[in-house]
Amino acid sequence: MSTQSELALENKVMDQLERVGYERAAIHNNESLEENFRRILNDRHADKLNGQLLTDSEFKRLMIQINNKSVFDSARILRDKFVLKRDDETELYLEFFDSKNWCRNTFQVTNQISVEDKYKGRYDVTVLINGLPVVQIELKRRGVAINEAFNQVERYRRHNFTGLFRYTQLFVLSNYNDTRYYANNDKEIYKSHMFYWTDEENNRLTNVHELIDSFMLPHHLAKMIGRYMVVNETDKNLIVLRPYQMYATEALIKRALETNNNGYVWHTTGSGKTLTSFKASQLLAQEKEIKKVIFLVDRKDLDTQTQKEFDKFEPGSVDYTDNTKHLLEQLEDKSNPMIITTIQKMANAVKSNAPVMHQYKEDKVIFVIDECHRSQFGDMHRMIRRHFQNSQYFGFTGTPRFDDNKSQDGRSTADIFDKCLHHYLIKDAIRDGNVLGFSIEYINTFKDKATSSGEEYVKAIDTNEIWMADDRIDMVARHIYSIHDNKTKDRQYSSIFATQSIDTAMKYYDKFKEINHEEGSKPLNIATIFSYQANEDLREGDVKEHAKDRLARVIDDYNENYNTNFSLETYDQYFDDISKRMKKGIPGQKIDLLIVVNMFLTGFDSKVLNTLYVDKYLKHHDLIQAYSRTNRVEKQTKPYGNIVSYRDLKKETDEAIQLFSDTEDTDVVLSKSFEEYLEDFQAGMNELHTVVSTPQDAYHLEDEEEIKAFIVSYRQTARALLKLKTFEDFDFTKTLLGVSEQGYEDYRSAYLDYYDKYIRQKDSEKVSVINDIDFEIEVIRNDKVNVSYILNLIGNIDLENKKKQTEERKQIKLMLERADDENLRLKADLIQEFLDEVLPKLDRNANIEKVYLDFEEDKKLQEFKDFAETEQYPVEQLQSLYTEYDYSGLLYRKDIEKGVTGGLLKKRKKVNKVYQFVKDVSRKFGLVE
Structure with a gap:
């Protein structure tokens, strides 16, 4: 089967770049590169030079000052005005790049520039702006992984790319079907820094020709370099x-x-x-x-x-x-x-x-x-x-x-x-790999015998008594201990535990301290933080300890654990220190488990945070914000953010993900005008007056239907008033609203009296069902279980402890049965066979991941042989088709027909069979993203 060569692809790229507006230049070494730069420099500054072109000594002096600098310094020089002292001592202001007027720049393209720096190098395609090589395009033939192009550029960055090539701002890599870009730097560049280009609707443009027609258009490329790159002064690097x-x-x-x-x-x-x-x-x-x-x-x-x-x-x-x-x-x-x-x-x-x-x-x-x-x-x-x-x-x-x-x-x-x-x-x-997905486990901690008694009965239960029961707190804490090392890669990562209240947070905090001191435990570094009121009142039934006193006790523990000296008076510094430790994965200094109520659940970014334990009710934006603390991209050992919820938030999670993954409502404007909200308020007041003429009358209502009518009509006015207050035109006057502020407050007082009365009545009807509950740990379901997740679990199976190994294999099989992931279902039988037939026979020092990959490769080859034998199709041709499709996603019927003999109808059937087989095998055995 013929494939497009790198040279053929390179020629097509050159032709296309010329068509979209680049001048093709014959530049093939450093000498011609500098000559071209000098010529363009003279042309661009002709009005300032007044016919006196740069002399050899002037150009040499210029090159000494701007050539072979660091990538960072070169980026600054590219964007700044440069002052050159001429031979006659006059000053000449040079501009290497016009960031405001794109059309005043000179755009060129060349290929096969040969250099001899530390090692010989030959660059595929070089894009020049005003004679400076600002973009390097590295091409590989179809079927070659994009990582090969990346690795080659990395070698060039280490050993070549000196002189004017330090002005390279961007790299573009492509194997025709997989095309990405990233910024140059002096520091190490990770593969995760490669980005796909997209259209405005976030649809990827992966084909190199699509990218050229969008990203590489001269005016757009100049805009990317001039406006949409950041020269980071603090870290001394470039960001695109x-x-x-x-x-x-x-x-x-x-x-x-x-x-x-x-x-x-x-x-x-x-x-x-x-x-x-x-x-x-x-x-x-x-x-x-x-x-x-x-x-x-x-x-x-x-x-x-x-x-x-x-x-x-x-x-x-x-x-x-x-x-x-x-x-x-x-x-x-x-x-x-x-x-x-x-x-x-x-x-x-x-x-x-x-x-x-x-x-x-x-x-x-x-x-x-x-x-x-x-x-x-x-x-x-x-x-x-x-x-x-x-x-x-x-x-x-x-x-x-x-x-x-x-x-x-x-x-x-x-x-x-x-x-x-x-x-x-x-x-x-x-x-796009800009954030990680989530692996979500929902954990049930009790079986509720009362649920069969009806919804109204369940609503009357004092749920705090359930959620904060000593047995449940103990069981959840011990469950976290049992899974924490696995979730955090042996504490390579940190975790947050989101709790419902300060009372709950402190109860867990004390329980973890207790477990830490038990014989044989592997203590977790725990900390907690919450806000407090300076003059807090203790409510009846509360633990007899102010939040302020609790926090002081927690800070004392923290000082002892980390050799610090914080207090309530230095609360902000305590907060900052926790923040720093949660972002640094330094053994012995980091926090393993941070217990919070609301803090750190929004706006906090840490790459070394990978797990969130949840024992509080979350929904909508609060849920997504909290979950998203865990999904910052780090390295391959962090494939996703782990969420372990000790409440059944499955419905809330699905609703939140659906809400924030849907674009249908992005442009819907729900607001009305000030006048419309004013009409709503006035209508509510009119309805209120039909029920009670004055606020005093509201206190004398006896009929429940009238009380309900009062509450509903008042609530309508309150909702409208909240919206009215957001407008600049709002003033609380009787002229505007038809009621004075004091008159409205009197209605509000009557409403609050009814509210308190009925809420207290409901509270008094609460019943304790603590004896109706059996506490136990039960995994309800595991969402987002994919191939990577399962293979990660298999790789961590304990080969020494046979009893533990049996339990882990059992759990993985259970996950396979429940998994919704389509790719995982394709591999399910394969994985189960490995767990049953191969893994139990492994030596305790075996590399499970390598053994599994070898096992999978053997199975793939066997499927090739079986299919080839059954369908009488050349096995070598089958493997070639698979390789091409696995890398490029392309499968041409004319290529399949090369291995097919017989009549037209027979050929068509066999081609369809081969076509489907290759696609199925690729999905089953393809690389795991």
């Missing part, structure tokens, strides 16, 4: 935006410059929203008509991580201080067009009525809001919007609010920020 980040930034800038409307970007948690929002903010700040770009976060979100991320990109942009004075100074400083601060401090700046704030009543200001699903700002938001009268608001969120999960005041994200400008969903990010 992924396609969804670029599309979102483009859409946001277009909306800001062409309209006065707001918008939001829906990019799933963990996909790099900070970088996207920074780049959008940076580019907007360069527009003359925009006087300031202000990146707003809630106070609790302006943590060390956020500060460091922004300082990497724009040193000095973060408002670190606690006082408003520094923010006012930043607002006055016209040389600093971008600020990151908190909404609380910005509200204080508005209230200060400082002279600098007056200009911003009319100046165009862009507000970029982080985590905008939580940005229901109320009074502060309204105050800021009233002051900045010529402002626009752009939000970023991984979990928007929709009708299903609207905020407490009844609004969706679209109500506040209007249109969704771009979406990149969790299913897209998992597909």
Whole structure:
């Protein structure tokens, strides 16, 4: 079977690049590369040179100053103005790349440049802008894994790519059907840094010709280098935006410059929203008509991580201080067009009525809001919007609010920020390898004998008595101990335990301490953190210990364990120290298990966190946010985020994943106008007045139907009022609303009295069913069990302990029976045969993974032989077809026909059989992603 050679592919790529606008250049060595660079430099600066071309000494001096620098320094030189002192001592300002006017750059392409650096090298295709080799394209023939191209580039980076090749900004790799790009760097580059290019709807463009027609178009490539790469000053490296980040930034800038409307970007948690929002903010700040770009976060979100991320990109942009004075100074400083601060401090700046704030009543200001699903700002938001009268608001969120999960005041994200400008969903990010998927286990910890008594009976149960029962707490804690090492790869990774309340968190904390001190235990490094009120009241029935006192006790334990010296007075430093340890996988210093209530379940990123234990009710955005703490990409030992839920959140999980993986509602705007909400409120008040004329009458209602009518009508007004308060036009006056604020508060008091009465009545009817419950651990089901997950479990089977091995094999077989993954079902029989026939006979020092792969290879070859014999088809041809299809995904019937004899009908049937066989075998034995 003939295949396209690398040379043929290279020639086609060269021809296509020429067609889309590149000039083909005959450059085949370093000398001609420098001559070409010098010629273009002279041509581009002809107006400044006044006929005096660069002399040999001037060009030599220039090359000494710009040639063979580090990749990072070369990237800075490429983007800056360069001052060259000429032979006559005059200064000449040179520009190597025009980032604003793409058409003023010179675009060329050449191939087969030969170099002799440490070793000889010959580069496939080189794209030059203004004579500098900014993009290297490495090609492999079809069927060759893309990793081979990557490895070759890595060799070139280590031993070649000197001189002007240090200006290489991007690499493009392709084996025709698999095409990716990534940024150059001085440091090690991982394969996970290779990205696919996509269209605006996140559809991959994997074919090299599709990529050239989109990504490699001269104006687009210049835009990628000039606008959508970040020169990271802190880490001294280059970052290139992924396609969804670029599309979102483009859409946001277009909306800001062409309209006065707001918008939001829906990019799933963990996909790099900070970088996207920074780049959008940076580019907007360069527009003359925009006087300031202000990146707003809630106070609790302006943590060390956020500060460091922004300082990497724009040193000095973060408002670190606690006082408003520094923010006012930043607002006055016209040389600093971008600020990151908190909404609380910005509200204080508005209230200060400082002279600098007056200009911003009319100046165009862009507000970029982080985590905008939580940005229901109320009074502060309204105050800021009233002051900045010529402002626009752009939000970023991984979990928007929709009708299903609207905020407490009844609004969706679209109500506040209007249109969704771009979406990149969790299913897209998992597909692209930008975040990991989840392995979810739902654990039942009791059998409820009461459920057969009816739903109303179950609702009356005091569930706290169940969830916090001593036996259950003990069993869950011990279960976590039993699975923790396996979940965290022998504690290579950290975990978080999300609990329902401070009481629950402390009960678990004390139980883990107890287990840690038991003989034969392998102690876990545990810690906990939660917020507390300075003057907390203890409610009847509570544990007689203030949250403040509990936290002080926990901090003392922490100090002893980690040799630190924190206290309640240094709570923020305690928080930061926990954050650092949760991000560093240093043995002996990291935290194995962090017990939390709400903290660290949103906005916290750690690559070495891979497991979340859950013993609290979660749904919608809260669930996805919490789960997403575990799915940051790290290395191959972290194939997904582990979720172990000790409550049956299967329904909630499915609903949340469906909600945040669906694009149908992204552009739906649920909000009404101020006038419409005002009509709703007034209608509610009219209905309320038909039930009771005055607030006092509400206290004298006796008929339950009348009481119900009062509660329903009041609730209607309350919902409308919550929405009304979000508008700048809102003022609580009788003229506007038809009721004074005090009059409305009187109605509210009557409503609360009825609420308290009926809630207490329900509470008194609660019954204890603690004796009706048998506590036990039972895995209900395991979702997202795929081939990688099962093979990972097989690889960790204990070959020394036969009893444990038997139990582990049994559990894996059970998972195979319950698994929904289609690819896993294809391998199920194969895996079961391995577990039954091969694994029990292995030596204790055997490499299970290698043995399984050899076993699978033998089985694959046997299937080839059996099929070839039965269908009388050449086995070598069959293997060749399989190899081509497995790598490229392409299978041509004309290739299959080469091994088929007989009449037309017979040929057609056999071709169809071979075609289906190759596809089935590829799915069964193909590489596991």
